[in-house]
Amino acid sequence: MTMFKKNPSLMVFIGLLAIFTLAVTFMSEAYGTGALSTSFVKTLGKTLCLALVAIAMDLVWGYTGILSLGHFAFFGLGGYMIGMWLMYARTEIIVVESMANAALPPTPSEISDAIGTQIFGVVGSSDFPLIWTFAHSFWAQIALVVLVPGLLALVFGWLAFRSRVTGVYLSILTQAMTLALSLYLFQNDSGLRGNNGLSGLQNLPGADAISQDNISIWFFWASAFALLLTYLIAAFIVSGKFGSVIRGIRDDEARVRFLGYSVEGFKLFIFTLTAVIAAIGGALYYPQAGIINPAEIAPIASIYLAVWVAIGGRGRIYGAAIGAGFVSLVSTYFTGGQAPDINLGFYTIKWVDWWLVLLGLSFVLVTLFAPKGIGGLFDLITHRMSPNRHGLPLGPDKGSLREEEAEK
Amino acid sequence: MSNTGTLLEVSGISVSFDGFKAINNLSFEIGPAEMRAIIGPNGAGKTTFMDIVTGKTKPDEGKVLWGELSRNLIGMNEAKIARAGIGRKFQRPTVFEDQTVFENLLMAVKNDRNPLKVLFFRPKFKDLAKVEELASEIGLSDQLERKSGELSHGQKQWLEIGMLLAQDPKLLLVDEPAAGMTLGEREHTTDILKEAAKTRAVVVVEHDMEFVRRLDCKVTVLHEGSVLAEGSLDHVTQNQDVIDVYLGR
Numbered sequence: 001m002t003m004f005k006k007n008p009s010l011m012v013f014i015g016l017l018a019i020f021t022l023a024v025t026f027m028s029e030a031y032g033t034g035a036l037s038t039s040f041v042k043t044l045g046k047t048l049c050l051a052l053v054a055i056a057m058d059l060v061w062g063y064t065g066i067l068s069l070g071h072f073a074f075f076g077l078g079g080y081m082i083g084m085w086l087m088y089a090r091t092e093i094i095v096v097e098s099m100a101n102a103a104l105p106p107t108p109s110e111i112s113d114a115i116g117t118q119i120f121g122v123v124g125s126s127d128f129p130l131i132w133t134f135a136h137s138f139w140a141q142i143a144l145v146v147l148v149p150g151l152l153a154l155v156f157g158w159l160a161f162r163s164r165v166t167g168v169y170l171s172i173l174t175q176a177m178t179l180a181l182s183l184y185l186f187q188n189d190s191g192l193r194g195n196n197g198l199s200g201l202q203n204l205p206g207a208d209a210i211s212q213d214n215i216s217i218w219f220f221w222a223s224a225f226a227l228l229l230t231y232l233i234a235a236f237i238v239s240g241k242f243g244s245v246i247r248g249i250r251d252d253e254a255r256v257r258f259l260g261y262s263v264e265g266f267k268l269f270i271f272t273l274t275a276v277i278a279a280i281g282g283a284l285y286y287p288q289a290g291i292i293n294p295a296e297i298a299p300i301a302s303i304y305l306a307v308w309v310a311i312g313g314r315g316r317i318y319g320a321a322i323g324a325g326f327v328s329l330v331s332t333y334f335t336g337g338q339a340p341d342i343n344l345g346f347y348t349i350k351w352v353d354w355w356l357v358l359l360g361l362s363f364v365l366v367t368l369f370a371p372k373g374i375g376g377l378f379d380l381i382t383h384r385m386s387p388n389r390h391g392l393p394l395g396p397d398k399g400s401l402r403e404e405e406a407e408k
Numbered sequence: 409m410s411n412t413g414t415l416l417e418v419s420g421i422s423v424s425f426d427g428f429k430a431i432n433n434l435s436f437e438i439g440p441a442e443m444r445a446i447i448g449p450n451g452a453g454k455t456t457f458m459d460i461v462t463g464k465t466k467p468d469e470g471k472v473l474w475g476e477l478s479r480n481l482i483g484m485n486e487a488k489i490a491r492a493g494i495g496r497k498f499q500r501p502t503v504f505e506d507q508t509v510f511e512n513l514l515m516a517v518k519n520d521r522n523p524l525k526v527l528f529f530r531p532k533f534k535d536l537a538k539v540e541e542l543a544s545e546i547g548l549s550d551q552l553e554r555k556s557g558e559l560s561h562g563q564k565q566w567l568e569i570g571m572l573l574a575q576d577p578k579l580l581l582v583d584e585p586a587a588g589m590t591l592g593e594r595e596h597t598t599d600i601l602k603e604a605a606k607t608r609a610v611v612v613v614e615h616d617m618e619f620v621r622r623l624d625c626k627v628t629v630l631h632e633g634s635v636l637a638e639g640s641l642d643h644v645t646q647n648q649d650v651i652d653v654y655l656g657r
Contacts, residue, residue, distance in 0.1 A: 242527040244515045248504045255502045258462060260490035260575060261521050269523045401506055 030213035045220035049285035054324030056274035062314030065250030065399020070174030074149035076297035078279030079286030083198035085141035089205035129191030153275030167398035185294035197293025251395025313375025421470030432633035443605035448630035495577035501564035505557030516571035562593035
């Protein structure tokens with residue numbers, strides 16, 4: 001198949017992911033030696049989800065040239081959708097248990113009110129808002145994980161692309177979208193518990209007897225599988241003629257139009273598809289994180305996503321996955337208080353404070369001196385050199401790759 | 409297709425940018441399978457005319473009628489007009505530099521342009537044969553696997569013409585194809601265009617009189633956004649108005 005022929009990295013990636021998954025399993029507390037703590041397994045599982053959303057970002061930015069700074073909004077929405085069911089179903093079990101001892105069996109409306117009070121007590125309410133209509137149904141909420149972010153992306157993208165908003169203006173628009181969404185969710189009457197967000201998501205309903213050691217590894221497997229699927233889908237999309245067209249859009253949108261392709265249709269397809277992928281990533285991420293609140297979809301989160309892809313190397317799928325994995329794990333190390341402080345005598349560098357400076361600096365350095373990112377290191381091994389084409393952008397459009405970034 | 413009717417009829421087109429009239433009540437016709445050169449001094453409205461026909465610029469007034477059904481192209485978007493059968497070559501070679509010659513040509517080959525169809529598209533034998541045929545026509549047969557960014561300027565120009573032909577357009581609009589080419593490259597370009605004009609209409613915008621002479625076709629002279637003269641090259645170069653505009657300054 002052309003997909004495998006055009007992406008020799010595909011087999012390598014599948015192999016490494018399989019080895020990694022097995023290694024983590026055999027070192028986990030549930031199924032192995034216990035060398036890795038359950039919380040670290042969760043961190044690794046979350047990292048896989050971030051790699052997944054980074055691949056989505058690479059499709060939309062690295063391949064199509066749309067610098068969306070709003071894809072974490074879709075990621076967060078996916079988390080909220082699955083979180084609603086997790087919270088509702090678990091609260092329902094607790095409420096039913098506590099009411100079982102009452103003299104009279106509780107009516108359905110009493111149960112519903114009690115669940116409402118439990119969930120919305122923190123925001124001074126007890127009524128279920130309209131958006132919780134399907135929260136009792138697992139399958140409905142699973143469908144909403146895909147439908148809500150998908151529809152938002154479809155409508156937003158249709159409006160933006162139809163008006164031919166491109167480049168930095170589109171980036172600002174996507175930032176505005178994610179900011180507006182997070183500000184809305186911060187309100188107590190948004191129906192999603194304001195700044196408290198949804199919590200206790202790590203506890204699967206009806207699975208209290210199962211230890212988090214096991215649940216964490218299950219989610220790790222699910223995340224690895226989802227990452228694999230995303231990788232395959234991304235490789236399929238970029239390897240054929242569709243990949244040619246979207247890379248054409250990235251480098252020279254007008255030319256693609258004069259070839260007879262409806263640029264808006266292609267952009268909308270990629271934008272919506274990647275939003276759905278991001279949402280699925282979020283739906284797997286937040287049960288491992290245990291909590292989601294509106295701060296998760298603050299504008300900065302989507303900017304981090306772009307930074308991961310840039311550091312990993314945009315325009316190549318494994319670059320995005322590596323960038324997200326590497327940067328988020330290093331970030332966990334530095335901000336988790338594990339990194340030793342550096343005492344300079346007159347000043348002590350505390351990494352918790354200085355990590356962002358380091359990240360910002362590496363972003364600038366990578367952009368200036370190694371535009372291919374970490375992914376570019378593999379070119380040194382495989383002796384894949386870029387043709388010398390004098391260092392200009394490869395196309396007139398803002399999102400086009402520069403010559404140093406292009407693969408030979 | 410009948411050889412008598414008109415393929416493209418531009419009638420009464422006017423457009424102005426910030427008060428400057430780039431095109432002023434321009435009308436003319438092109439028949440099927442005809443080669444036509446459009447010449448004129450800088451600012452005569454040659455490129456603006458192409459922008460209007462291909463949907464990039466909306467005129468203030470006038471009509472552009474296309475094909476046997478005389479559809480009005482005004483109001484259609486660029487992609488739709490391209491699918492209707494009008495191909496355009498830009499002045500500067502614009503090929504997708506990060507992709508191979510093969511990928512560039514395959515993308516241009518006439519096929520369903522719907523995103524879903526494109527996603528599940530796998531080249532069939534006829535598509536590959538078409539690419540091979542085009543590549544040999546433009547002299548890039550042994551360059552198929554090279555990135556088009558590595559090609560020479562002239563090769564890029566031919567690749568772009570090849571991409572146009574791949575779309576199988578009924579009308580080809582070509583903007584200064586010979587700019588920056590060596591003598592040998594010019595001859596090859598002339599051959600490609602003449603060959604193309606046997607089966608479709610080709611409109612060439614050109615500054616270079618020597619190149620226009622080589623094309624050996626009917627010439628339309630534009631000046632200040634409207635037609636100044638029309639006819640054979642010898643005929644128009646003897647026209648007093650043309651001499652005044654071109655040579656008189």
